[in-house]
Amino acid sequence: MTRQTSDHQKTISENENRAKLMSTLEFSNDLTASYARRMVELESRGNGDQLNAIERVARHCGIGTRALRRLMNGETKDPSISVFGRVRSAYLDLCERQISRLKHEVEIDKARYGDAAFADLGREIQTLAEKVRQAKGK
Numbered sequence: 228m229t230r231q232t233s234d235h236q237k238t239i240s241e242n243e244n245r246a247k248l249m250s251t252l253e254f255s256n257d258l259t260a261s262y263a264r265r266m267v268e269l270e271s272r273g274n275g276d277q278l279n280a281i282e283r284v285a286r287h288c289g290i291g292t293r294a295l296r297r298l299m300n301g302e303t304k305d306p307s308i309s310v311f312g313r314v315r316s317a318y319l320d321l322c323e324r325q326i327s328r329l330k331h332e333v334e335i336d337k338a339r340y341g342d343a344a345f346a347d348l349g350r351e352i353q354t355l356a357e358k359v360r361q362a363k364g365k
Contacts, residue, residue: 254311256304262318263288263299269321288317319363326356 263284271280285295290313297303298310306314330352337345 254306254308254315256298256301256306259306259311259314260299260301262314263295266314266318266321267299269325284317287320288313290314316363319359322359323356323363326352326359330356 266284266287267277267280270284271277281295281299282292285292288295290298290310294303294310298306298314303310330349333345333348333352337349
């Protein structure tokens with residue numbers, strides 16, 4: 228039997244709000260491993276470079292090579308929030324680098340072919356860059 232007091236509804240609403248606040252940044256082993264795999268895939272320069280790519284990504288994440296490999300293979304069952312934060316931060320940095328490369332390529336093509344063909348693309352790149360900045364919390 229549950230007793231209800233006059234403050235019961237207030238307590239429930241406070242706990243609901245706390246749960247909502249804590250779930251704004253959900254993380255899981257799958258999401259962390261997905262970020263890591265994607266970074267290694269983008270960092271790899273071809274066949275035979277995967278181990279070097281793992282080392283570069285691990286260095287960028289600030290974790291050990293073995294820890295990153297275990298995370299990608301699903302051997303780490305429950306990564307800590309600090310590991311998730313490091314991997315996510317490295318992933319967002321990688322996204323920013325990719326956006327700047329894309330922006331550079333578009334600038335080259337704008338100079339070569341004219342502004343009219345790339346006007347909308349430039350705005351979309353700016354929007355994407357802003358979304359990444361917001362995700363990073365800057």
